[in-house]
Amino acid sequence: MSQTRYLWNPAPVYSLPVRGSDARLPVKRIFCVGRNYHAHALEMDRPVDKATMRPFYFLKDASTLVESGATVPYPTGTTNYHYEMELVVAIGKAGFRVAEADAHELIYGYAAGLDMTRRDLQLVAREQGRPWDLGKNFEKSAVCTEIIPVAELGVLEAGAISLSVNGDIKQSSDLSLLIWNIREIIADLSKFYHLEPGDLIYTGTPEGVGAVKPGNRITGHVDRVGDIALTIGDAE
Template sequence: MNYTFSPSPTVSVPVSGRSERFPVHRIYCVGRNYEEHAKEMGFTGREPPFFFLKPADAVVVADEGLTAPLPYPSLTANFHHEIELVVAIGQGGRNIRAEDAAQHIFGYAVGLDMTRRDLQGEMKKQGRPWSIGKGFDHSAPIGAITPAAQAGDIEQAALWLQVNGEDRQRSNVSQLIWNIGEIVQHLSQAWELQPGDLIYTGTPAGVAAVVRGDTLSAGVDGLCGIELKVV
């Protein structure tokens, strides 16, 4: 096939313990999916789940044992971290039942939903889309994907984020308002999920700003941790 210019390479994420990589199709994110984070953002309760997307090429791969550079984005003075469990879809589908979701999951990874909080806040005030605050370049750092069979009891896994060695966020996946199966069910009612989709499942309380020179370390029990330095 002829193109007007050479297509960009396929965005992909390493798979722990394997030579092949996981090709990324879409990135879905779940908003306000931990109660304490919802409260710190001014909301409470089990509101219906809602979603936003990031472009696939927003991925920043943070290889285990290495510190990946994370560029400080333009147009912001309030660049926030959000630690998240990421679900990697291996088998697509539409209208997937929550109890069947595990059959569609390839594995799990540690991810960060980086946010230009000042721009997001301004869009909220104006009733406009959040894309400029959430879907910018380098806004979706992620570690190697651990296949589901090797990930342990992910529904009870602790997750945490430190900045320069000090705790910022610490919680447990069991504290999700909408659990993994429910997230897959709701998403697959709105979109037909495809192999290669990544789902960032939400962040706990403790989101805060980082600046150039800060080192972010994040982990989820049973998965490959990540480390990044803001540059």
């Protein structure tokens, strides 16, 4: 049988470590939920009314993934580089048009994540009604810890989430304050996508987002899930 020949090597498989396993979780897609804490929606001057609005999403390529503990260069094209601390849900089972009551069955596990953002570029795109890709979907912008299997934690309904820069607390909230909770997010996303094993969902960030600069060290925590760290290096 002949083998497929490619013009150049195919893209690598991007993956994350899994606690208690020597096997890694291959990442397929990265979905991000926008404005999923009321206080953050207000600080972005875009309040959310759950009764009349629905969740919205943007995507990051799997190639943007970087593991916790890394040093990343300050990105090009921005002077307002922001952190956003988030709970990450890893999907481990395929699902489409999933009922909210059954949505937890798709969860493989959880991680702590950072949705790093070129805020100035995002806001320009937002005001002009353009896609957010330059502000959100860029190299080394999706930081993530190891995956904690759901069997260890169950469905997370509450738990502290926080972030510090150089030891100073910048974000401090609780997962109970998510506007759309984990089951609601999975069920809603599955109306529009066939969710598949390896999909990650960044569930949204609390208030307190802000800029970092070269030399800053970011540390974050999600109760029962783990700690994340990132150092900002010099611009390339």
